[in-house]
Amino acid sequence: MAYPLLIVFLSLLSLLHHSLSCLSTHKQSLLQFKSLVTRKNDDNSAPFFAFDSWNTSNCCNWEGVTCNRELPTKPVTKLSLSGVVPLTYTAPSSAIASLFAIKTLTFLDISQNSLEGEIPWKGFENLMNLRYLDLSSNLLNGTIPLTIFKLRHLRHLNLGANSLTGVLASAVADLSSLEFLSIDENFLTGQIPSEIGNLIELKVLSLSQNQFSGELPQHILRLERLQILDLGNASTIMILLLSRNNLTGSIPASITNIYRLLVLDLSENQFSGDSFPQFGPDTYLAYVDLSENGFYGEVPMSFGRQIRSLALSGNKFTGPLPGKLNTMQFIENLDLHDNYITGEMPFWIGQISTISVLNLRNNKLEGPVPHTISNLSKLHVLDLSGNNLSGSIPIQMGHLEGMVDTITYFSISDLFTFSIDLSDITFYWKGALRGLGYQRVSTYANLDLSRNGFSGIIPIELGNLKGLKSLNMSYNMIQGRIPANFGHLGKLESLDLSHNRLNGSIPPSFESLNELTTLDLSYNRLMGRIPDKGKMSSMMDIASYTNNSGLCGIQIRVRCESDNPTKVSDGDLVAEGEEKSEDHWFKWIVVFGFFLGFSGAMTVSYFSGFLYPDPPRRYLRSHRQRR
Ligand SMILES: *[C@@H]1O[C@H](CO)[C@@H](O)[C@H](O)[C@H]1NC(C)=O
Ligand SMILES: *[C@@H]1O[C@H](CO)[C@@H](O)[C@H](O)[C@H]1NC(C)=O
Ligand SMILES: *[C@@H]1O[C@H](CO)[C@@H](O)[C@H](O)[C@H]1NC(C)=O
Ligand SMILES: *[C@@H]1O[C@H](CO)[C@@H](O)[C@H](O)[C@H]1NC(C)=O
Ligand SMILES: *[C@@H]1O[C@H](CO)[C@@H](O)[C@H](O)[C@H]1NC(C)=O
Ligand SMILES: *[C@@H]1O[C@H](CO)[C@@H](O)[C@H](O)[C@H]1NC(C)=O
Ligand SMILES: *[C@@H]1O[C@H](CO)[C@@H](O)[C@H](O)[C@H]1NC(C)=O
Ligand SMILES: *[C@@H]1O[C@H](CO)[C@@H](O)[C@H](O)[C@H]1NC(C)=O
Ligand SMILES: *[C@@H]1O[C@H](CO)[C@@H](O)[C@H](O)[C@H]1NC(C)=O
Numbered sequence: 001m002a003y004p005l006l007i008v009f010l011s012l013l014s015l016l017h018h019s020l021s022c023l024s025t026h027k028q029s030l031l032q033f034k035s036l037v038t039r040k041n042d043d044n045s046a047p048f049f050a051f052d053s054w055n056t057s058n059c060c061n062w063e064g065v066t067c068n069r070e071l072p073t074k075p076v077t078k079l080s081l082s083g084v085v086p087l088t089y090t091a092p093s094s095a096i097a098s099l100f101a102i103k104t105l106t107f108l109d110i111s112q113n114s115l116e117g118e119i120p121w122k123g124f125e126n127l128m129n130l131r132y133l134d135l136s137s138n139l140l141n142g143t144i145p146l147t148i149f150k151l152r153h154l155r156h157l158n159l160g161a162n163s164l165t166g167v168l169a170s171a172v173a174d175l176s177s178l179e180f181l182s183i184d185e186n187f188l189t190g191q192i193p194s195e196i197g198n199l200i201e202l203k204v205l206s207l208s209q210n211q212f213s214g215e216l217p218q219h220i221l222r223l224e225r226l227q228i229l230d231l232g233n234a235s236t237i238m239i240l241l242l243s244r245n246n247l248t249g250s251i252p253a254s255i256t257n258i259y260r261l262l263v264l265d266l267s268e269n270q271f272s273g274d275s276f277p278q279f280g281p282d283t284y285l286a287y288v289d290l291s292e293n294g295f296y297g298e299v300p301m302s303f304g305r306q307i308r309s310l311a312l313s314g315n316k317f318t319g320p321l322p323g324k325l326n327t328m329q330f331i332e333n334l335d336l337h338d339n340y341i342t343g344e345m346p347f348w349i350g351q352i353s354t355i356s357v358l359n360l361r362n363n364k365l366e367g368p369v370p371h372t373i374s375n376l377s378k379l380h381v382l383d384l385s386g387n388n389l390s391g392s393i394p395i396q397m398g399h400l401e402g403m404v405d406t407i408t409y410f411s412i413s414d415l416f417t418f419s420i421d422l423s424d425i426t427f428y429w430k431g432a433l434r435g436l437g438y439q440r441v442s443t444y445a446n447l448d449l450s451r452n453g454f455s456g457i458i459p460i461e462l463g464n465l466k467g468l469k470s471l472n473m474s475y476n477m478i479q480g481r482i483p484a485n486f487g488h489l490g491k492l493e494s495l496d497l498s499h500n501r502l503n504g505s506i507p508p509s510f511e512s513l514n515e516l517t518t519l520d521l522s523y524n525r526l527m528g529r530i531p532d533k534g535k536m537s538s539m540m541d542i543a544s545y546t547n548n549s550g551l552c553g554i555q556i557r558v559r560c561e562s563d564n565p566t567k568v569s570d571g572d573l574v575a576e577g578e579e580k581s582e583d584h585w586f587k588w589i590v591v592f593g594f595f596l597g598f599s600g601a602m603t604v605s606y607f608s609g610f611l612y613p614d615p616p617r618r619y620l621r622s623h624r625q626r627r
Contacts, residue, residue, distance in 0.1 A: 093117035093138075
């Protein structure tokens with residue numbers, strides 16, 4: 001009895017289904033888009049990922065396609081096609097034009113798709129309902145079609161990570177509803193049009209990694225009109241990313257008019273000058289990166305009270321560490337490396353209690369390290385190398401809690417309701433300058449005192465710093481023995497004590513340094529047997545032990561007096577030497593020819609959840625290929 005009923009019900013359902021079918025013109029457009037996607041080589045076996053579902057009659061059910069089901073015609077309104085054309089496939093940029101017939105589109109995301117060639121010049125004006133347009137991370141070239149700037153309802157425009165050339169036309173300012181504009185990682189030239197200042201709704205402006213030149217327009221952002229000062233409201237904030245261009249001149253004072261400015265990245269340009277905008281005490285500015293420019297004068301401190309991260313490295317700042325530093329109640333990262341900062345490290349350094357990463361590398365600081373440093377309980381990365389600091393290493397350094405237990409979190413990114421890919425923090429590690437992402441730096445502890453004039457002995461207290469992954473005290477005048485408890489630094493992966501005056505033997509406890517992969521004890525006065533059990537059996541580089549006063553062991557092929565002569569055979573040497581250790585903690589990004597310290601471009605990895613909660617994204621922006 002129930003059986004025929006079910007059949008009736010099912011056929012009704014299928015009838016209903018047909019009436020729900022999408023517009024045939026829309027379906028044709030989508031199929032044309034799909035048909036332009038081809039495999040790069042002859043092998044046709046692999047599937048089309050999202051396009052798999054594009055074979056039924058109702059295109060509203062296709063993956064990535066959203067229709068307005070409230071309207072009788074069920075028009076397609078939204079296309080979330082990010083990453084549907086994988087790297088092994090290709091599509092001409094004209095595929096974009098096949099979508100111009102879908103005039104009802106409000107949302108179009110075709111990012112990450114290996115679309116190749118110029119953006120179609122004609123046709124965008126058909127998509128007047130568009131509010132969201134993302135063509136980023138493709139292989140698009142040529143200039144930006146002016147027709148895009150006619151899409152006056154557009155709130156989100158992302159053309160980043162392509163190969164676009166030409167200037168940014170002032171017509172961009174016609175997009176008066178724009179909240180998000182990113183054209184980073186392209187080859188745009190000329191000046192940044194001052195008309196951008198008319199985009200009063202703008203919350204994110206990223207023009208990083210282009211070839212823009214000239215000065216910043218005085219009225220880069222005329223946002224005086226905005227008065228909403230609620231930090232909890234993401235829509236009130238502003239992010240300005242102009243790093244890695246060729247911009248010159250000073251920072252316009254008018255920038256302080258952007259009350260809600262939260263992130264300012266002008267790094268790696270040719271800005272200069274010794275005057276800085278005076279941000280008032282109630283500014284929300286939290287992240288400032290002015291590194292790798294030509295600024296000079298005293299270290300500026302006029303960035304307000306909220307600052308979390310201040311990077312001024314790679315400039316020509318002179319004078320002492322500014323006294324105002326200890327008024328920064330929230331500062332977590334302070335990077336002043338590669339400048340000409342003079343004077344002593346002040347005792348009040350111990351008052352900057354929120355600091356977790358302090359980089360003063362390559363300056364001209366002198367005198368002793370104040371004992372008050374131990375007050376910095378969150379400090380877990382301290383780089384003082386390349387200064388002229390002297391005296392003995394304070395025993396209080398052994399009480400830096402952040403280096404004992406590295407569960408403290410570097411929380412600058414907690415500020416943002418969206419994920420932002422802050423640039424790497426870089427320092428020497430395992431013999432090379434390497435970068436470390438913000439998230440990872442939170443689990444990292446590094447103490448670098450190298451290339452100074454430190455004397456005296458190594459305080460036994462440093463053996464307490466069990467969280468250390470890297471310890472570098474090379475190029476000083478440190479004497480006495482290596483503390484026996486260094487073997488308890490169980491997380492240590494890199495240890496450099498070279499170029500000092502250390503004597504005695506290498507503590508046998510080194511055999512329990514299970515994470516050790518880089519060791520340098522050369523140029524000291526060490527004697528006796530090199531421990532050869534545990535990880536020490538793979539520390540086979542002769543250069544790590546050279547120029548000492550009588551070391552012996554298999555590592556340097558010198559037999560110890562006390563040894564049984566058969567123990568150190570050539571066979572053993574080869575076998576142990578081949579044992580290659582891996583960095584299993586994480587993968588470093590080696591920064592080739594990169595600036596030191598906080599790098600320039602802070603890439604906005606993804607802002608959904610900030611302005612637009614829904615679009616699914618297959619890859620994080622930061623994973624895209626860099627040129
Ligand atoms: C559509 O493609 C999917 C996956 O390739 C397949 O499972 C399904 O049977 C196809 N449907 C039609 C109606 O061809
Ligand atoms: C854009 O790239 C295509 C190849 O993908 C090339 O044929 C064309 O000349 C390029 N156009 C410009 C303006 O560079
Ligand atoms: C956030 O600010 C916008 C104006 O930019 C306002 O319309 C909205 O109501 C605010 N939301 C909250 C939760 O305060
Ligand atoms: C940057 O500007 C300088 C002059 O200030 C110029 O010599 C140089 O060629 C420019 N570089 C680029 C990539 O435009
Ligand atoms: C230590 O830090 C506290 C805040 O945590 C601060 O009040 C105090 O002045 C600091 N002491 C020194 C000696 O810097
Ligand atoms: C380093 O400091 C010492 C005094 O502690 C001084 O004699 C020397 O000239 C300084 N070196 C440099 C390069 O500034
Ligand atoms: C220790 O620091 C020196 C000088 O700053 C550097 O040359 C060396 O590579 C560092 N050692 C390691 C193992 O990173
Ligand atoms: C090691 O150096 C210290 C200080 O220079 C000295 O007092 C001690 O006698 C030396 N020990 C050995 C074994 O040479
Ligand atoms: C370091 O040792 C090598 C070989 O043992 C020797 O040739 C060199 O002169 C030594 N260098 C110094 C600065 O002692």
